Amino acid sequence: MFSMTMAKFVNLAALLLTCAIVLWRGRRPEKLGAAVIAAAFLATPLVEQRESWFQPQFGILAVDVATLAALVAMAFRYDRYWTICAAAFQTIAVLTHFAFLINPRALYRAYYVGNFSIGFLLLGAILGGVVIEGRVPCLRRGRGRPRPLSDPGSS
Numbered sequence: 001m002f003s004m005t006m007a008k009f010v011n012l013a014a015l016l017l018t019c020a021i022v023l024w025r026g027r028r029p030e031k032l033g034a035a036v037i038a039a040a041f042l043a044t045p046l047v048e049q050r051e052s053w054f055q056p057q058f059g060i061l062a063v064d065v066a067t068l069a070a071l072v073a074m075a076f077r078y079d080r081y082w083t084i085c086a087a088a089f090q091t092i093a094v095l096t097h098f099a100f101l102i103n104p105r106a107l108y109r110a111y112y113v114g115n116f117s118i119g120f121l122l123l124g125a126i127l128g129g130v131v132i133e134g135r136v137p138c139l140r141r142g143r144g145r146p147r148p149l150s151d152p153g154s155s
Contacts, residue, residue, distance in 0.1 A: 008045070011119060015041050018123040026130045029078040033071070033086060033129070037122050040067040054104060060115060061097040068094050082129030086122050093118040 004012075015038060022034040040063050047059025068090040075083040096114040104111075 007116060011041065011116065014120060014123055018127055022126060022130060026126075027133060029074060029080050029083065030126055030129050030133070033074060033083065033126050036067060036070045036074075037086075037119070037126065040064070041119060056097065056101055056104070057115065061094070064090065064093045064097065080129050081132065082125045085128070086125040089118055089121040089125060 019034050019038055022030045026034065043063045044060055047063060048057055049055060049059065068087065071083060071087040071090050074080075075087045093114065096111055096118075100111040
């Protein structure tokens, strides 16, 4: 049976909030990115080995590699900085799997925490993309007339 821990609840709430903001103000790349990350968030619990985190999570590795491939493809396709950041964060997630394979006992905590915390960085990258693209009215810079530059010689 699927149990909802506090960590999973917070992850789901962050995902839903991000997706709502992206649907409200994001453009096509942000919406596609949110869909990719939402699919990864939802697929991960289905493939995780719940018996022990001391064994490699090959199912999660597969989901992470597929997500990385999608984000790298998006970084090449779209002219958005957030796609590059998201692909970099996802690369770290994939690399934690390989580091864990080298020394599982020493890296247990980093592997466990890394697999759950990278998702927040991905969501933050997408939200940053929505803000950078100027689609969130309350955060848009330069509303109204531009201010004149001050004369460097005046005091």
